[in-house]
Amino acid sequence: xxxxxxxxxxxxxxGRDELAQRVARxxxxxxxxxxxxxxxxxxxxxxxxxxxxxxxxxxxxxGMGPAAVGEEIDGDLINAGKIPVxxxxxxxxxxxxxxxxxxxxxxxxxxxxxxxxxSATGDLANWHTGAPDAIPAVGxxxxxxxxxxxxxxxxxxxxxxxxxxxxxxCTYPLTGVGCVTRVYTDKAVFLTGPxxxxxxxxFGCTFDEIQELVPLSLKKA
Amino acid sequence: xxxxxxxxxxxxxxGRDELAQRVARxxxxxxxxxxxxxxxxxxxxxxxxxxxxxxxxxxxxxGMGPAAVGEEIDGDLINAGKIPVxxxxxxxxxxxxxxxxxxxxxxxxxxxxxxxxxSATGDLANWHTGAPDAIPAVGxxxxxxxxxxxxxxxxxxxxxxxxxxxxxxCTYPLTGVGCVTRVYTDKAVFLTGPxxxxxxxxFGCTFDEIQELVPLSLKKA
Amino acid sequence: MLNFIDTVGxxxxxxKDGSTVMIGGFGNAGQPFELIDALMDCGAKDLTVVNNNAxxxxxxxxxxxxxxxxxxxxxxxxxxxxxxxFDAKFHAGEIELELVPQGNLAERIRAAGxxxxxxxxxxxxxxxxxxxKETRLLDGKWQVFETPIHADVALIKALKADGKGxxxxxxxxxxxxxxxAAAAKHTIVQVSEIVPTGSLDPENVVTPGIYVNSxxxxxxxxREQVA
Amino acid sequence: MLNFIDTVGxxxxxxKDGSTVMIGGFGNAGQPFELIDALMDCGAKDLTVVNNNAxxxxxxxxxxxxxxxxxxxxxxxxxxxxxxxFDAKFHAGEIELELVPQGNLAERIRAAGxxxxxxxxxxxxxxxxxxxKETRLLDGKWQVFETPIHADVALIKALKADGKGxxxxxxxxxxxxxxxAAAAKHTIVQVSEIVPTGSLDPENVVTPGIYVNSxxxxxxxxREQVA
Numbered sequence: 001x002x003x004x005x006x007x008x009x010x011x012x013x014x015g016r017d018e019l020a021q022r023v024a025r026x027x028x029x030x031x032x033x034x035x036x037x038x039x040x041x042x043x044x045x046x047x048x049x050x051x052x053x054x055x056x057x058x059x060x061x062x063g064m065g066p067a068a069v070g071e072e073i074d075g076d077l078i079n080a081g082k083i084p085v086x087x088x089x090x091x092x093x094x095x096x097x098x099x100x101x102x103x104x105x106x107x108x109x110x111x112x113x114x115x116x117x118x119s120a121t122g123d124l125a126n127w128h129t130g131a132p133d134a135i136p137a138v139g140x141x142x143x144x145x146x147x148x149x150x151x152x153x154x155x156x157x158x159x160x161x162x163x164x165x166x167x168x169x170c171t172y173p174l175t176g177v178g179c180v181t182r183v184y185t186d187k188a189v190f191l192t193g194p195x196x197x198x199x200x201x202x203f204g205c206t207f208d209e210i211q212e213l214v215p216l217s218l219k220k221a
Numbered sequence: 222x223x224x225x226x227x228x229x230x231x232x233x234x235x236g237r238d239e240l241a242q243r244v245a246r247x248x249x250x251x252x253x254x255x256x257x258x259x260x261x262x263x264x265x266x267x268x269x270x271x272x273x274x275x276x277x278x279x280x281x282x283x284g285m286g287p288a289a290v291g292e293e294i295d296g297d298l299i300n301a302g303k304i305p306v307x308x309x310x311x312x313x314x315x316x317x318x319x320x321x322x323x324x325x326x327x328x329x330x331x332x333x334x335x336x337x338x339x340s341a342t343g344d345l346a347n348w349h350t351g352a353p354d355a356i357p358a359v360g361x362x363x364x365x366x367x368x369x370x371x372x373x374x375x376x377x378x379x380x381x382x383x384x385x386x387x388x389x390x391c392t393y394p395l396t397g398v399g400c401v402t403r404v405y406t407d408k409a410v411f412l413t414g415p416x417x418x419x420x421x422x423x424f425g426c427t428f429d430e431i432q433e434l435v436p437l438s439l440k441k442a
Numbered sequence: 443m444l445n446f447i448d449t450v451g452x453x454x455x456x457x458k459d460g461s462t463v464m465i466g467g468f469g470n471a472g473q474p475f476e477l478i479d480a481l482m483d484c485g486a487k488d489l490t491v492v493n494n495n496a497x498x499x500x501x502x503x504x505x506x507x508x509x510x511x512x513x514x515x516x517x518x519x520x521x522x523x524x525x526x527x528f529d530a531k532f533h534a535g536e537i538e539l540e541l542v543p544q545g546n547l548a549e550r551i552r553a554a555g556x557x558x559x560x561x562x563x564x565x566x567x568x569x570x571x572x573x574x575k576e577t578r579l580l581d582g583k584w585q586v587f588e589t590p591i592h593a594d595v596a597l598i599k600a601l602k603a604d605g606k607g608x609x610x611x612x613x614x615x616x617x618x619x620x621x622x623a624a625a626a627k628h629t630i631v632q633v634s635e636i637v638p639t640g641s642l643d644p645e646n647v648v649t650p651g652i653y654v655n656s657x658x659x660x661x662x663x664x665r666e667q668v669a
Numbered sequence: 670m671l672n673f674i675d676t677v678g679x680x681x682x683x684x685k686d687g688s689t690v691m692i693g694g695f696g697n698a699g700q701p702f703e704l705i706d707a708l709m710d711c712g713a714k715d716l717t718v719v720n721n722n723a724x725x726x727x728x729x730x731x732x733x734x735x736x737x738x739x740x741x742x743x744x745x746x747x748x749x750x751x752x753x754x755f756d757a758k759f760h761a762g763e764i765e766l767e768l769v770p771q772g773n774l775a776e777r778i779r780a781a782g783x784x785x786x787x788x789x790x791x792x793x794x795x796x797x798x799x800x801x802k803e804t805r806l807l808d809g810k811w812q813v814f815e816t817p818i819h820a821d822v823a824l825i826k827a828l829k830a831d832g833k834g835x836x837x838x839x840x841x842x843x844x845x846x847x848x849x850a851a852a853a854k855h856t857i858v859q860v861s862e863i864v865p866t867g868s869l870d871p872e873n874v875v876t877p878g879i880y881v882n883s884x885x886x887x888x889x890x891x892r893e894q895v896a
Contacts, residue, residue: 030671032879054833056879059471059614059617060616061613062877062878062879063833076472076614078468078471078614079614082468082471087613089866090833090835090869091871092874093616093874094877095648096544096547097551097552097783099548100545100548101782101783101784103784104549104563104564104785105782106784107851108879123568133533134521135520135521135528136539137520137521138541138542138543138544139519139543139544140545141543142543142546142566143544143545146566146567147564175569176567177567177584277652281843282644282840282841283650283651284606284644296697296842297840297841297842299841303696303697303698308644310639310640311604311606311639311642311651312644313644313647313651316843316846316875317695317771317848318556318778318848320844321771321772321775321776322552322557324772325556325557325558325790325792326557326624327557329652344795355748356747356748356755357747358745358746358747358748359746359769360746360771361770361772363770363792364771364772364792367791367792367794368792394796397795398795398796398811553788558776558788558790559788559791559805559807559808559810559812560807561785561787561788561789562785563785564786580787581817585787590808592808643873645838645839645873646870
């Protein structure tokens with residue numbers, strides 16, 4: 001292993017918006033994409049018209065546009081986070097079973113999800129803290145995790161307590177097994193798969209510094 | 222058993238059209254009905270406007286109208302027998318999985334089918350002669366037989382050779398098990414079910430004459 | 443048999459204690475508030491309710507839960523910022539929860555309407571929500587056996603009905619309506635408008651009238667709010 | 670990835686020997702004759718074809734069968750008054766037949782598109798078509814286990830496509846189109862008209878463009894005939 005910083009592509013760790021921009025840039029033109037509730041929704045702000053991305057929302061729509069403002073707000077047109085959104089030309093509506101058939105049948109190119117933890121083999125934990133008094137709520141997370149061709153995770157690499165969320169094995173309840181293909185964090189982008197975890201690029205730190213933070217053996221891209 | 226003819230409701234055996242008329246009369250107002258290919262199709266000629274029956278065709282339509290004539294003929298609007306038909310006000314079109322969901326989900330009140338044989342317990346054989354060189358073709362027969370709330374069979378009671386088609390056990394390959402609820406024939410109407418076969422009415426013959434023809438023990442209505 | 447009914451009260455009058463009731467809607471979109479209010483008023487209790495959520499704020503399903511009329515919720519996402527009535531009942535141990543991944547919820551409802559006795563899906567495999575369930579390797583993926591969710595009654599909201607009970611919906615308010623209509627023994631629909639038979643294009647009907655039993659027009663201002 | 674293609678020949682050029690090809694249509698309604706002719710011309714052989722029927726008369730699928738290009742048919746109703754080419758091949762032992770009840774055919778195709786690994790259905794229980802299949806008592810009915818039918822390619826016909834590949838169909842020509850589009854890895858659609866994006870009402874789109882890979886406009890006189 002070398003400490004050279006050839007994969008360091010930014011002087012500083014990325015902020016939430018910079019990270020969203022990075023994810024957006026990596027989405028192939030013409031893709032059909034579902035952006036999870038919360039941080040992943042920011043990605044839509046950085047998709048360009050040339051990319052020609054079609055956004056899916058699990059509550060029954062392809063061709064979702066930006067958040068609705070002012071007069072556009074319509075209680076019958078909301079996204080999975082129950083936020084009023086807009087409709088782009090070429091949109092379509094369908095019922096819930098048809099909407100989840102799109103997700104579960106492997107038709108989405110990419111979904112972007114938040115996470116509590118991702119394991120070395122791409123297991124995802126993002127729906128439940130496991131706390132005994134927490135009310136569990138899963139929504140469409142398991143369907144997205146299992147059904148999309150590529151599952152991208154967006155998260156900070158460390159918890160507020162400084163513990164890595166990229167782990168050997170998840171301690172939080174799983175959302176899906178071996179489903180995550182990429183992990184975008186403030187400090188690095190990781191590729192996950194059956195062969196282990198590869199660091200594709202780092203932000204404001206070196207590969208070795210990332211390796212210090214993460215309790216599993218990393219490979220360099 | 223008595224030879225009195227109180228259940229004899231016609232002086233003569235019924236012709237195909239009279240039988241179709243009899244079936245039509247027995248369909249409850251407001252019903253959703255699928256009429257099988259061949260003889261059952263005749264039933265539609267005798268449904269009245271007051272009955273408000275909605276016809277389903279398995280190739281994707283509710284609210285099917287009469288056969289198309291002249292200018293009405295449209296290759297995109299056909300019935301399950303591939304005959305051009307018409308569309309009534311209040312019709313709807315849907316794809317094949319949705320169409321068969323209507324049949325298989327138990328939503329049709331009645332389907333009317335032809336038959337080679339019906340057994341004492343309501344088994345139906347109507348899709349295959351079992352001849353070794355015959356090319357089998359099943360279409361939607363098994364779905365209708367299994368899915369409709371009531372399965373009415375229309376057939377002559379006897380084969381050309383004079384053998385009863387109402388039998389103790391079917392010798393032809395089955396379409397469905399215990400699915401037939403009524404059998405309309407030229408000589409009598411039978412109710413079938415777990416309790417055996419009941420003769421509801423006879424046409425041009427007595428109960429005892431029917432019992433002579435049919436190789437299973439019949440009950441009188 | 444299709445009936446056009448004058449009031450939401452009459453429409454829900456036949457709902458019995460102990461029924462399984464599907465309620466359409468995702469958040470507030472497509473939620474039949476007036477029918478839920480009527481269900482509240484009719485007094486039916488000991489209900490099993492199937493809905494994506496477990497009520498929001500102080501209205502509709504949330505109120506029904508608050509009043510202790512719901513024995514069990516089958517849903518995918520009970521916990522929301524304003525789901526305080528469900529939260530309280532749940533923490534008090536006064537309501538049962540069957541938590542179902544949203545796609546399984548939709549597919550299980552669809553299965554009930556389509557006469558499917560059960561199916562295998564990869565969703566949930568290896569998670570606590572599949573614990574105790576049969577699994578099988580199919581098409582190279584481990585899958586979990588799931589069964590249909592049937593209901594006695596569905597309460598849904600559509601935009602328009604014609605005289606045959608054919609329905610069309612509006613935007614993402616469509617959501618669970620069509621599959622719940624097919625899955626329930628008795629489907630009650632509130633619509634904004636009843637139009638003459640023949641005025642809906644047969645190509646565009648979303649729920650054919652065969653799935654609809656009772657239609658009630660709900661006039662006046664929509665109570666829909668932005669969540 | 671969606672492409673608009675100038676000719677049916679280019680549209681089918683990528684179909685390889687040994688492919689499983691779904692072909693839409695019920696009788697002649699919705700059958701993509703021009704795409705089938707192009708498949709004939711492109712020379713692909715050893716095909717497994719999924720269609721409700723096994724060709725009629727001397728055109729389309731019937732011709733493909735006559736020329737010995739179809740190794741196996743998966744269909745519900747091969748025997749028709751004018752299915753002489755299939756009949757001959759079948760009696761000569763030169764074509765394999767998987768006979769599937771029509772509702773199982775539709776549901777198995779739908780399952781492939783929806784990511785369902787298998788399902789139980791009462792259809793076919795106790796018949797020769799369920800011989801050797803797993804059965805199970807569910808919801809009080811004996812049911813048979815059926816698996817999805819996936820395909821490499823679907824050839825379907827729709828009325829219109831917009832610039833996003835969204836499709837609408839016409840009357841009973843819709844039939845297998847929407848479910849085959851979802852079940853195949855690569856879906857090729859012939860349409861009568863390509864319309865600007867935004868001109869199809871989003872409420873009325875039947876097949877969303879996500880299921881469509883190649884669109885080719887077929888002009889001229891329709892070859893549809895009344896069966």
